[in-house]
Amino acid sequence: MAETPLIHHELPVADQADTARRFMLSAATEHSSVTPAAELADWLARRTVAGRARISRIPFAEATGWAFDVRSGNLAHASGRFFSVEGISVRTDRQWISSWIQPIIVQAEIGILGILVKEFDGVLHCLMQTKMEPGNVNTVQLSPTVQATRSNYLGVHRGKHVDYLDYFTGARGGRVLVDVLQSEQGAWFLHKRNRNMVVETEEDVPVGDDYRWLTFGQIKQLLQRDNVVNMDSRTVISCVPAVGFEAPDGDGTFAGSLLQSLAGNTSALHSGSDILSWLTEIRATRDLVQRRIPLNDTVQGGWYRDDVQIAHESGRYFKVVAVSVEASSREVSGWRQPLVEPNNPGLTAFLTKRVNGVLHVLMQARVDAGSLNGAELAPTVHCQPDNYAHYPERYRPSYLDYVLTVDPRRIRYDVMQSEEGGRFLHAQNRNVVIDVGDDIPVEAPYGYRWMTLNQLGVLLMHSNYLNVEARSLLACMRTLW
């Protein structure tokens, strides 16, 4: 067969339980000797100013390098690189809309989202980056050490060298703590996945001004603020194992039951096998038939294109637009590109409930237009509420009205977080965690199931079980103790 390996890292891989223990220690460390709180605040403020960019909406005709294909109408870059916007026709078993047509981003490559970690004074620190992305709310957000496309890391095309990439391709030594493919936004991406990695080094690492070493505890604090920690950081953090971690005895508090939930699953409502069987049945019986179509043909679904946007005649859902970026701190000094812009903010909410002293999260099995593997586990509520304003009550997402009207004292987390700013323009979700108490019974409808954080952690060792919105919320939940 004699295949040529493209990357051949063969780095040693750490024990999951050991990694879990070390990350719990880092999460409990809110003060770092490497990057003290004052310096962190100063650095973030400074980099936010330095990274500022002028983002202007432009007509598609001015998006240099990008063009609509004459026959299909697909929007693509002349080089064949980056991504394209095409059409998809979807048929599934949702009762309220069982088939529809929409534009979708096609980007077959698997990129790397990688956080480099190193121990200082016995505590793991993450090398985090301030990165400008044109679609970000606030423009600059805290990002993983590396966000690289496949073309980047295989060196296929010219383009600036990606700092620290060698730690993730095995060109340098190191130890793998996390390494798993995970899905991205299924509503807007076709089958898109990235490789989520955490690699530990013991080497001396030169740290550029865009980078700082932060403990998990410091990142936890930043996750309490709107639109500071980017989606790529959140998804990598969510994949850090909790398996094998030993928690103190429960103390009856929300935080105590959360630790119990992370640590073990002996008191879980459903066994792991039971959860897998339930998801298998849903994947087997809930149809998802995807057919790629030319972008031109999305007109049959009510989508139209003018000089500055591709949009839906109802005014709902999302638009495809083009922007011009004038920046200073990026590989190239400026560029133009299309972005997907949701028409209104999203809401992702976890309903959580203490059962036998262990916090359980109500997960939803959800199919999206671009799902690779059928249903994935999504937040209890995951939607753009405004899209449902005109629906009769029985077609509104389950639990949506509960979340919108819940007693504020039940809300444990309520922060706006952005989706990937390299593809989405000002795409924000309100991330909410609710401690439902006795408001919501333990009996759940068929497409929903209560799970512990430990059970979710086990599933996160594999691809395509938790969708990106669920992973984002999980990263946020880890701040709540």
Next chain:
Amino acid sequence: MAETPLIHHELPVADQADTARRFMLSAATEHSSVTPAAELADWLARRTVAGRARISRIPFAEATGWAFDVRSGNLAHASGRFFSVEGISVRTDRQWISSWIQPIIVQAEIGILGILVKEFDGVLHCLMQTKMEPGNVNTVQLSPTVQATRSNYLGVHRGKHVDYLDYFTGARGGRVLVDVLQSEQGAWFLHKRNRNMVVETEEDVPVGDDYRWLTFGQIKQLLQRDNVVNMDSRTVISCVPAVGFEAPDGDGTFAGSLLQSLAGNTSALHSGSDILSWLTEIRATRDLVQRRIPLNDTVQGGWYRDDVQIAHESGRYFKVVAVSVEASSREVSGWRQPLVEPNNPGLTAFLTKRVNGVLHVLMQARVDAGSLNGAELAPTVHCQPDNYAHYPERYRPSYLDYVLTVDPRRIRYDVMQSEEGGRFLHAQNRNVVIDVGDDIPVEAPYGYRWMTLNQLGVLLMHSNYLNVEARSLLACMRTLW
């Protein structure tokens, strides 16, 4: 959201370790009081005669109900049911052929392959069926209790009731022992998966003449014979958990090291995390770009169609043909359908090696034209050897020449097994297990990795890790102690 569940089984799910122990006991039981050996032999002989059918090749024009689409040339049934034969264009990173075009079977539905089990005298018995499929070598083979398409089990179309189906859809009580989606032949099927299930009942079950209760030990014996146990049975059997099973101390024999390998992985060469990281890297870096094309366009890849076949101009690979079936023991008394016919038999081989007293299997990460999730784990050697006869040595599959010339005393298993006879005409693989001793070193090329049977068992709890040919060989390996 108010989705309507299509099936709502919510059957209880058994503990994996308990299931493993009970199946090991059944595997050790070669004599059944329910179906004694003499009756089993008599029944198989009788059913083979009764199930005989006349299978004749016919021109496509005589395949009633099937037609080539005027524009695309796709071969489909007028009802839109069953499956279609379309085209696919594939680009990947194999060195010897990096892109090609071929016909492929498209069947988006997920079917059920289910074995019903029940305890008799404290030993689990499987309700196995003698089933005629037109493409089977020997026509009649031992099949799972149920092989049902989605249309069957949702009752979407008319058609005879599928016996025992209610046990798998939750319409009757029972307990789920195995429930997982697994892939089918990636070389010929696009993204095809079936739901592999084992369900236990305690009810009295009426047993038709096509069915008998067999122990795992009895099925083991039948797996030693050519073309008796069909592919659907083998894949379900391979998914029965070995996790948590406790083996006796190793005794230095092949069988003893196999039991150690099934039982635990403390002495595994690579940790589970290491194996997942290795596979993640291969999936991320080994490209697989699939583009569906009209069957007519496969002419660009050297495929032609005449009245009786779609074939490749080289005479290699496979053909699509049509057959007429005249049978008595099936839902309908006769029918006509297309089948895929490989031009020559396949070879699937596991190289196995005892390391620290524990048997390890050399798995290959392999991408096929129709893979859903990038590379899956395949047998060490998995090919149609005749397709490579004209290749220079460096492009021949790794280890192929070793398997073809190995000292026969190293061969532990060597049996011909058929692929699914409802889609493939006389598709056979030589299934081989070799105890390599010191012939092959423990160092393996990049795309290969030694794993224990226990590690493979853990991966089999999830979808799309082991391909169907690897699962078939695993089922066969379970006979070797």
